[in-house]
Amino acid sequence: MTFREWxxxxxxxxxxxxxxxxxxxxxxxxxxxxxxxxxxxxxxSRQDFPQNKYTHGPTTRYTLKKxxxxxxxxxxxxxxxxxxxxxxxxxxxxxxxxxxxYFQNGRRIDDFPFKSxxxxxxxxxxFLIGAGVLLARDNWRWIxxxxxxx
Numbered sequence: 794m795t796f797r798e799w800x801x802x803x804x805x806x807x808x809x810x811x812x813x814x815x816x817x818x819x820x821x822x823x824x825x826x827x828x829x830x831x832x833x834x835x836x837x838s839r840q841d842f843p844q845n846k847y848t849h850g851p852t853t854r855y856t857l858k859k860x861x862x863x864x865x866x867x868x869x870x871x872x873x874x875x876x877x878x879x880x881x882x883x884x885x886x887x888x889x890x891x892x893x894x895y896f897q898n899g900r901r902i903d904d905f906p907f908k909s910x911x912x913x914x915x916x917x918x919x920f921l922i923g924a925g926v927l928l929a930r931d932n933w934r935w936i937x938x939x940x941x942x943x
Contacts, residue, residue, distance in 0.1 A: 805931070808924035815917030821909050824893070826874035827905055831890035832867045834859040834925065836882050853878035873906055 834857030841850045850871040857865045869878045876895060880886060888895035893902040 805924045805927040808920040808927070812917045812924065814911055815920070815933065817894035819913045819917070822872070823874050824907075824910055824914075826872075828891055830874075830876065830888050830895075832857065832876065832886055832888045832895075834865055834866070835885050836880055837864075839880070839882060841878070849920075853880075855886075869886050877904070908923065 824932050837858050838856045840854045842848070844850050844853065847888065848870070852871075853869045855867045855869065857867060859865060868935065869875045869880075871878065876886070876888060880897065885898050893905040893907055896902065896903055
């Protein structure tokens with residue numbers, strides 16, 4: 794089997810794997826995780842933790858006091874989906890579930906790389922469509938060959 798023949802057979806699988814990787818990393822771990830963050834309160838303390846064997850990078854744990862007096866925590870990582878690790882103590886933070894932006898002391902911060910995420914997700918969609926077209930084309934050839942032969 795030549796490389797060209799192998800590539801023709803492997804192309805749908807390669808495109809499918811690339812699409813899944815893009816949807817997982819950019820879609821799920823990026824956009825979806827950012828949408829799910831729901832944080833509100835004033836930062837009363839923050840602790841920075843270095844990278845260790847359990848994390849993929851340094852983290853910052855914030856303690857937030859809500860308007861009703863309840864205390865909550867949020868852990869920020871170096872991932873794009875996370876809120877920044879540089880929010881100072883005393884700042885009012887509001888990030889609602891379903892939004893990509895957040896507010897610091899009432900000022901809107903829109904730091905999520907939305908445009909590049911959409912571009913990369915469109916590549917994932919194109920790879921998925923390409924894999925479907927290649928699989929359909931190959932199956933159509935097989936059906937035609939067997940119907941004509943039979």
